[in-house]
Amino acid sequence: MELLPDVWRQEYWLPPGVTWRDMEQLEESDRPRPHDLLIALPLALGFVALRYVFERFFAPPMGRCLRVKKRLQSDVVSLMSLCGKTQRQIERWFRLRRNQDRPCQTKKFGEAAWRFFFYLTAFMAGLACLIDRPWFWDLRECWRKYPFQPMERAHHWYYMLELGFYGSLLLRISVDIKRKDFKEQVIHHLATIFLLSFSYCANYIRIGTLVMLLHDSSDILLESAKMFNYGTGWRKTCDTLFVVFAVAFLVTRLVIFPSKIIHTTLVLSMEAFEPFFGYYFFNVLLMVLQVLHIFWAGLILRMVYKFLKGKLEKDERSDEESEVEEEDDDKGGKENMDQGEDYCWNKSKNTINSQLSMLTNNCVLNNLTNHRASVADRMRKAQ
Incomplete structure (x- = not known):
């Protein structure tokens, strides 16, 4: 119990030289208070409920507009005619036998659409409340008169909404689709929550708002590219959005973030105060984010390489290639655009193909058995 008061030393x-009593010179409504962070808890639950409503009622119509289809639809139709079974019976068999970890396109589209609309809304709201602030144009203003900087209500709610959103991602992490970078995503969400919570309590709000705005800018492009990737007939749009996203990500996360944000917190902040625990803790969290940025940049560059390689191969193709080969190339190109979001589709495809073969063989054997029984019955009657 004695450790709790030490946390707020x-x-x-x-x-150095500033006490909590000194902070009281700010108005009660103008200074951040630690218990304000409790607002993020009901907001996180509210985002979970809002996300359920969005994915249940709004995402499906949007998916139909982009022609998002479940995998294996054509296989189901062919098996219906081959086996003489109803669509419901075939789909039920797939639900029982296929890889349960393989998510359907509509579910992935719903998650991407939800994140897209949040990032777009958060970016527009953040830009509106920061565009006319002096620290948006001059980073030295982030530390002028620190820590005696009044907090605006718009920035308070900007913080709370972002904190509630990342809290909802952690609450849903056990039921969301697991990506290849699942561990890195968990680290990113935790680092972001700690970063937002600490920067709010320590009144690092000015630089914190810039960090959030910078990250949301490229996330919008990422989620929009995923949405068109899951659709049918949007190949060129998806390719264009992916290229724009790759450029925006590399510029914002590998150039602007270290050269402006980290440089501001490491160097320019020293013009206003001497280093203290919060200075080191805040910068360590920013460094963790930067390491994750480098990791994801490596994945993106590898996908860009595959994407360009696929483009070159496509340009060199003969006009006499079959439509089946072209469809396979389209699928391969779209999978390269998915930023390593899914489990390996080739492995899942082999599994499903083997299951299709098993089902087909069963159907053929059943038909052959019934045919032989019918022939034997007719022969007995003839004798």
Whole structure:
């Protein structure tokens, strides 16, 4: 119990020579208070409920507009005519036998659409409340008169909404589709929550709002590219969005973020105060995000290489190629655009193909058995 008061020691949260009593010179509504973070808990639950409604009622119509289809639809139709079974019976067999970890396109589209609309809304709201602020144009303004900087209500709710959203992602992490970078995503969400919580309590709000705005800008392009990737007939749109996203990600995360944001917190902040625990803790969290940026940049560059390689191969193709080969090439190109989001489709495809073969063989054997029985019965009658 004695450790709890030590957490709020002023040496951890405030620059040397500043006490909590000094912070009281700000108006009650103008200074961030730690218990304000409790607002993020009901907001996180609210985002979970709102996401359920969105994916249940709004995402399916959007998916139909983009012609998002479930996999194996054509296989189901062919098996219906081959086996003499109803569509419901075939789909039920697939639900029982196919790889349960393989998510359907409509579910992936719903998750991408939800994140797209949140990032778009958060970016537009953040830009509206920051575009006319002096620290948006001059980063030295982030530290002028720190920590005695009044907090605006718009920035308070900007923080709470972002914190509630990332909290909802953690609440849903056990039921969401697991990606290849699942562990990195968990680390990113935790680092972001710690970063937002600490920067709010330590009144790092000005630089914190810039960090959130910078990250949301490229996330919009990523989720929109995924949405068109899951659709049918949007290959060129998906390719264009992916290229724009790759450029935006590399510029914002590998150029602007370290050269502007991290440089501001490491160097320019020293013009306003001496280093203290919060200074080191905040910068360590920013470094964790930067390491994750480098990791994801490597994945993106590898996909760009595959994407360009696929383009070159496509340009060199003969006009006499079959439509089946062209469809396979289209699927391969779209999978390269998925930013490593799914489990390996080739492995899943082999599994499903083997299951299709098993089902087909069963149907053929059943038909052959019935045919032989019918022939034997007719022969007995003839004798």
